[in-house]
Amino acid sequence: MVGFDDEMKKIVQELVDINNANRSVISIVGMGGLEKTTLTKSVYNNIEVKRSFRMFAWVIISQQYNILEILKGISSEVSATSSADTIRDLSVAISKKLKKGKYLVVLDDVWNSDVWNELLKVFPDVNNGSKVIITTRFLNVAKIADPTTKPHELRCLDEKESRELFLRNVFPRQDIETCCPTDLGEYAHQLVQRCGGLPLALVVLGRLVSTKPQTKDAWRKVVKSMKGQFVEGGDRCLDILALSYNDFPYFLKSCFLYFGCFREDMNIPAETLIRLWSAEGFLPPKNSTTIEEIGFDCLKELAQRYLIQVTEQEYDDSRAMMCRIHDLLHDLCISKAKETRFLEIYQNDTVDYETMSNAAQQLIIFNGIETLNYSNPKLRGLLYWHGKSLRALKGQLGRFKYLTVLSFIGSDISEFPSEIKSLDKLRYLELHAWPLKEVPSWIGDLYNLQTFIISSRMLEKVSDSLWTIGNLRYVDLSISPLPIAREADPPNMGNNVPKNLQTLKGVKAGSWIGNTLPKLTNLCELGIVRVYTDHAYALSSSLQKLDRLASFSIENGYEIPLDNIITAFSNQHCLKKLFLSVVLNRRQLPHIDVFPQHLVEVFLRFFGLEQDPMETLEKLQCLRYLRLENDSYKGKQMICSATGFPQLFSLTIGALYTLEEWKIEEKAMPCLKYLHIAYGPKLKVLPEGLKSVPLHQLKLTHMSREFMTRIKEKTGEDWYKIQHVPEISIIKVSSFVLA
Incomplete structure (x- = not known):
């Protein structure tokens, strides 16, 4: 921050002013590029501000806004629950939730005064000093939102x-x-x-x-x-x-222009972006360097130039996980992309398609359309995002013979589009369609396919021919998280396995674990569902041969001998992430000596352990993220020993229904910044040692009345243990955990 220190102090003072009890709107106004959002983030994360409000939400509006999506964003951040995802139901739920405490909501990048008129009803004024911050380029938007408050008009730097x-x-x-x-x-x-x-x-x-x-x-x-x-x-x-x-080389220009394929201000997963770049052929090969590494280097270069912003990084800050692009730079993307015929965008049915070049490399469709008037036979990428139906593309896909990328998100089809069969140059195929039941046998004809992503709650069968595609690198069959969803039958990979496969997720356990899994020696990420006791031995044996595996997960496992799984990794140095959602028939975790020592992230759920898991986990020297949930531990006492968890950054303890006492000894968890405690009906007292833990954020969800009384600001018996924490967020007590 240069040049805005005084402005920041003024805004902070307005927010924490206890003499102003009205719900008021603070507007930050200025042309694009004045870094209104950067200033607002500094204010939003200010310690004084964090301590002055109970509920927080930040949503990005942008030019092409959608009120329903904005409401979903606010609802998610303040944990407001509604009976249905409609504008009316969400508005009522949010307003009801915000009435319960002092809130601060940021509406970032508002272009139209209609936005405020549509959202006004969800921001109640109950005279508790709640505030809404609006960032906008337009003074009239600020004046309409709150005519009584003078906007903060940012100047250019001297x-x-x-x-x-x-x-x-x-x-x-x-x-x-x-x-x-x-x-x-x-x-x-x-x-x-x-x-x-x-x-x-x-x-x-x-x-x-x-x-x-x-x-x-x-x-x-x-x-x-x-x-x-x-x-x-x-x-x-x-x-x-x-x-x-x-100033960029040609390939990096293409990587940058690809950001124009995403909505303005969208948070983009880095790995998705790199897979798309790879499929398009943008990434130049380098000796002894993987395509993924080259892609991350490109992202790093763009970030260092400040042409993109990394919004979330890996645990060691070595790689980007999520990124976005400034709206002015997004404008530059679109401008340059159209100038070079890199892409065309269908925004809605009102666009004059007659003026389109019909020669762009990429075609992006953001909304449902009735017809597709586009005739470029050399189209390389078609991304149909958030369309409700593929009716507009029926009978037309087959003419795009040069497609390398095809992505449908939000489609309602129940059958795989047969025209895809002729697109033998496809390298990236993504299809999100809830009613889809089967992946047909001709999928094997797409011999160039590198990335295959299917998301359906009705998927029953994936043809065995998929596994004959030698170029496959990434396969994700993960279902949508719905109770009625089911997994496809276990694969039958046979002898012709895709040996280049690096990621395999959402695959049901079966005989392939013993027969085929050991041959997938390039796997870096593996996620298996429905693992039972009779798979345990084969799984343990196979995992020992996957020495490149960095992430492993089991969803919905039953009575698996954990020793077999853990010891399979005991001598491996690559494994960083371990996600186990299984029911165990044992009392304790395996000894620390057989645990993979380089684990950075551990998530345990449904374990039913009787002996304190912290005794083992706290000795993992590299561990930074830990989640214990859903009765993973059934004991009454939990202890974090002195000097334990030396690198732990984030800890979540959720739904440990029997936990009554938690002790944190001196110098334990010296790096812990985020702590979330949820659904702990018998935990009445915060640990004494918490007062020495350097927390930045404490989140409490559905705890008992006695617990909440003890941590009440200034008057609670346990308040002194957490009074140093800048941000404390509380989600109210639920009826089933009432003391």
């Missing part, structure tokens, strides 16, 4: 602030006063001047210059490439942002 922000990005972690060589000072001045004080332009340009040699010639070329002075509200900002894009 010359001194602009120079500081620019140099911080050119010379990170260096002294701003001395970092820039004297002979480059004039060029730095010219570059800063042409950004017009716009923070986003200064950061992107600074990151670009940081990749250049510190020579006059190199910096002179950057100055020369800039066409002119920044013009507020015009296209000049995009020209500055495009400098970094123009």
Whole structure:
């Protein structure tokens, strides 16, 4: 944050002002690129603010907003439950929930005043000081939302602030006063001047210059490439942002333009993006480097240039897990993509399709359409996202012979589209269709297929021919999480197994575990469902041969000898994630000596252990994420010993119905930042040692009245144990756990 410290203090003061009991709206207004969202995040995460409100929600609105999706987002963040996912039911549920406490809701990137008029009814005013923050480019939106409160109109940075922000990005972690060589000072001045004080332009340009040699010639070329002075509200900002894009090699330009295929402000899974890049052939091969590693390197490069934002990272911050793109940069994506005929977007039925180039590489359809008037036979990617039916594509898919990517999400088909059979160049096929029952035998004809994703609650059979595709790298048959959903029958892979397979998820246990699994030696991620006792020996034997496995999960397992599974990994160094949802017939976890020592994430559910699992788990030196849920431990006492859990970052304890006492000894969990305790009817007292744990966030869900009374702010007997925690969120007591 450069230049907005005073503004941030003013907004924080407005939020925590106890003299203003009205529900009021605070608007942050400014042109695109002024980093309104960055400022708002700093305010939202401020310790004083976190302690002043009980409920929090952050939703992104954007130009193409959908009120139902916005309400779902708010409902999810404040844990409001409704009988149906309709605008009316969600509005009532949210309003009812928000009446129960002081809330802070952020509506980020509002373009239209109609949004506020449609959402106004869900934000009750019960004179408790609740607040709504709106970020917008338009002053009229702010004035309509709250005519009585003066908006915070952000300014562009002055010359001194602009120079500081620019140099911080050119010379990170260096002294701003001395970092820039004297002979480059004039060029730095010219570059800063042409950004017009716009923070986003200064950061992107600074990151670009940081990749250049510190020579006059190199910096002179950057100055020369800039066409002119920044013009507020015009296209000049995009020209500055495009400098970094123009500096990329061809393949990285394609990777960046692919962000235009996603909705503005959408959080995008990094692995999904990389699989799509791979299928499109964007990623150049490198010796001794996997395609996935190349893809993550591309993401890292884009993030370092500040052309994308990493919103969630792996446990060791080494890789991006989720990413998004700034709306101005999304505009740049769309502009460049259409200019180069990289993509076309069907937004709705009102678009004039006559003006389309009909020659773009990618076609994106965001809404249901009646007909598809698109004739490019060389189309390479078709992404039909959130469409209700495939009727518009019927009889037309077969003409796109060069398709390498085909993705349908939100379709209601019950049969696999037969036209896909002729698309033998497909490398990526994704189909989310709840009524789908069978994957046909001709799936094996798609011999180039790398990624195959099917999500259906009715899937009964996947043809064995799928496993004859030698190029398969990623297969996900995971069902939607619904009670009536069922898994497809176990696969029969035979002898021609896809040896390049790296991810296999949602596959039902069967004889293939002993016959075929040992041959899948390139597997890095494995998820099996419906594992029974008679599979245990074969599974244990097979797992020992998968020395590249980094993630393993069992869903709905029954009475599995855990020793067999754990010891299978005891000598493996790659396993980082272990998810076991099984019913066990034993009292305790295996000894720490046979546990895989490099585990970073562990999730245990339905175990029924009688001996405290912490005694073993706390000795895992690399463990950062731990979840114990649904009666995984049936004992009365749990102890976290001194110096235990040295790296633990996040801990969830949920539905341990018999737990009465929890002890945390001195110096235990020295890195714990997030703690969630849920559905613990017999746990009445927080551990004394919690007062020394450096928590950032404590979440309490459906705890007993006695427990909640003891942690009441300032007056509760246990308040002193958690008064240092900046963010404490509470979901009210449920009737079945009442003391």
